[in-house]
Amino acid sequence: MTLEAVPSPLPSATAALVTELARSAAESDGVHPLSEHTLLHLDGEHPGDVHVLAYAGEPGTSDLAGYAALGPDGSAELVVAPQYRRQGFGTSLLRVLLDHGGSKLAVWAHGRLPGSDQLAARLGLEVTRELYFLRRPTAPLAEPAWPSSITVRTFVPGEDDAAWLAVNAAAFAHHPEQGGWTQADMADRLQQPWFDPAGFFLAVDSTGAVAGFHWTKVHEDEGDGPYGEVYVVGVSPDQQGSGLGKALTLQGVRHLQEDRGLASVVLYVDGTNTAARALYEKLGFTTAALDVQFAPKSL
Template sequence: MTLEAVPSPLPSATAAAVTELARLAAQSDDVNPLSEQTLLHLNGEHHGDLHVLAYAGEPATLDVTGLHSTPGDLVGYASLGPDGSAELVVAPEARRQGTGTTLLRTLLDHAPTTLRLWAHGRLPGADELAAHFSLEVARELYFLSRASAPLPEITWPSNIEVRTFVPGQDDTAWLKVNAEAFATHPEQGSWTQADLTDRLNQPWFDPEGFFLAVDRDTNELAGFHWTKVEDNEGEVYVVGVSPTHQGTGLGKALTLQGLHHLQETRALDTITLYVDGTNTPARRLYESLGFTTAALHVQYAPTTV
């Protein structure tokens, strides 16, 4: 096996090979091994990102930059963000051969104390690999699912009006409220204009499913519900409420707005979402609306002494 650790950006052929590797692993495991953020960061230059590539044998030819223009037999991949967040995937046929161990050791070499490694679906072997390196569960992320069923009517706070997102017009206001609503969230709250633009440019983006709640008294954005539809599956992509409007029932109203849109306007039978294990109020709300746990994702970190 040959290992290569390279900074962003990846050559397009290598990025495509990583995407295909993730697709095959998801097909085998029934869970995506790499997050949307990681997949988006395969293309383009993202300062501080590190890509670790594992090849069976020698990788293929080099291009003029010294990176591999063709990916060879890629059997493993790991990503490491500047904040220590990491993910890894090993081809199903290459597992139990030391590839995952080698990838994780490389990640720890680069981030010995700050590493935060996601295990999506917490598949068999994830705990074993983590224990081998004295990593412990530091965070849980619940993946919830809801089958089509009658929804409650929406009750809006009296000073709220609802409209849909206008790209270019609402970007700055949305980023501000998103940062405020998720100030303690290590990923969502740090989104930049580039992160937003990446998603606005995705094939699945639909402004008609991106709802904004505006305070009539101040004309300021009070909250939002961004829905996502991909592969005929709906998702509560992100719901956020400004701190000044929390506790008013706006979060539930926005959630229902998106659910009605996905279930009735888009006629989708299944709606999914992700919610942090520590967000007890949100989990209770989603459970009250018929969501149940479909999978659990965990994040491992070095054991604290």
């Protein structure tokens, strides 16, 4: 076993090996081990990111056994190739993350697969956050009921970026993973093949200011067929409680079901966001999986 911790960015050939490792693990486990954020940061210039590579042979070979990512805020993910599990690679990767992240470390376990709890407990980590993965099959939905003075239009790249970032930051002020997005973060996503402005809805008030949004996503290349995602829904704090969030959710889900003809729609929601979870359950979403975040135990 050889471990190598390298700063951002990864060489393109190494990034391709990590992407293939993640794909192989997802195929075996039925859940993606690395988030979109991590995959987008593999070979881009993102100062402060640390990539940890675990090789069964010598560094730089194609025999990549595991990978871990650590962001400057302490958030982290790791994955071990199915054929190299229970051989110490996961423990070694997590130890490196602890050495670099210290008390700030927060490691996501997607799907909470068997073994993640044991590995975390072995190194003194505990669950500090839960993220629910919900799914809804195609079924009739009510028409959105919009608050007075609100109209809906689609996003215009290059013109609406700054306004969207401002509302996103305000709506997710307590969730920096989402609320801390920069123009570069947004640009990364606007350049992806899946981006479709026709599925990116903005609610604007009588002055033309953005009051909320629903950004949808379509996953095309999946084994169980294409499906839609409630990528992110946000409402300006001064519009919360007006029913705008529900209306925007309905707008996006109806678009995915009716305009795109998708068989199911998924979303992620934080375990602490009980109001949103209750809304999604009323709209027919049910829990399909649970992601958890582990962090060092508080003294």
